[in-house]
Amino acid sequence: MSLRRALVGFVAAGCLFLMIEILISHREVFGEKPVAWSPIIVSVLGLLTSLWAFARWQPLAQKAFQVVCFLLLIVGLAGLYFHNHELFEGEHKETEGHAALGHEKGEGRGEEHHAPPFAPLSLSGMGILGLMATYPKWKQDE
Numbered sequence: 001m002s003l004r005r006a007l008v009g010f011v012a013a014g015c016l017f018l019m020i021e022i023l024i025s026h027r028e029v030f031g032e033k034p035v036a037w038s039p040i041i042v043s044v045l046g047l048l049t050s051l052w053a054f055a056r057w058q059p060l061a062q063k064a065f066q067v068v069c070f071l072l073l074i075v076g077l078a079g080l081y082f083h084n085h086e087l088f089e090g091e092h093k094e095t096e097g098h099a100a101l102g103h104e105k106g107e108g109r110g111e112e113h114h115a116p117p118f119a120p121l122s123l124s125g126m127g128i129l130g131l132m133a134t135y136p137k138w139k140q141d142e
């Protein structure tokens with residue numbers, strides 16, 4: 001088996017575990033933020049196309065896998081925004097204000113959303129790895 005094909009198999013496993021992780025982590029935000037489904041959709045596509053390319057190493061399967069890898073890259077970057085939008089939009093202080101208000105009313109801080117700031121980049125990493133595995137112009141080592 002070639003290293004390229006082995007890396008595509010690795011991406012398949014990565015997409016599977018990311019999909020499971022995000023299904024669990026996003027379970028409370030799926031309802032209020034439909035965009036939270038996008039990493040699930042793209043990781044399922046990543047899993048399917050990587051398995052296809054892994055099983056049949058042919059140009060059509062590789063092209064489809066490359067397109068999905070590009071989507072993984074983009075959705076990961078979008079997730080970086082969604083997980084940190086309070087910082088980007090300067091809402092941080094306002095949120096703290098709400099939290100303080102909730103605290104006064106006896107609501108615990110556990111009710112807040114805590115999106116891990118850089119976790120979405122793991123999707124982008126899978127996409128980059130897949131693009132590297134299928135990039136046709138690598139030079140051979142001497």
Ligand code: HEM
Pocket residue numbers: 018021022025026028029033035036038039075076078079080082083112113114115116119120121122123
């Ligand atoms: C490994 C990847 C990811 C992990 C582990 C992860 C995990 C989480 C967690 C733990 C939360 C907080 C949930 C809660 O408060 O109940 C969250 C929120 C959220 N995530 Fe992710 N996420 C990932 C990737 C993504 C991606 C790629 C997107 C979008 C393209 C995304 C969109 C969102 C949105 C919209 C929220 C709600 C944020 C808010 O309420 O302010 N996530 N995520």
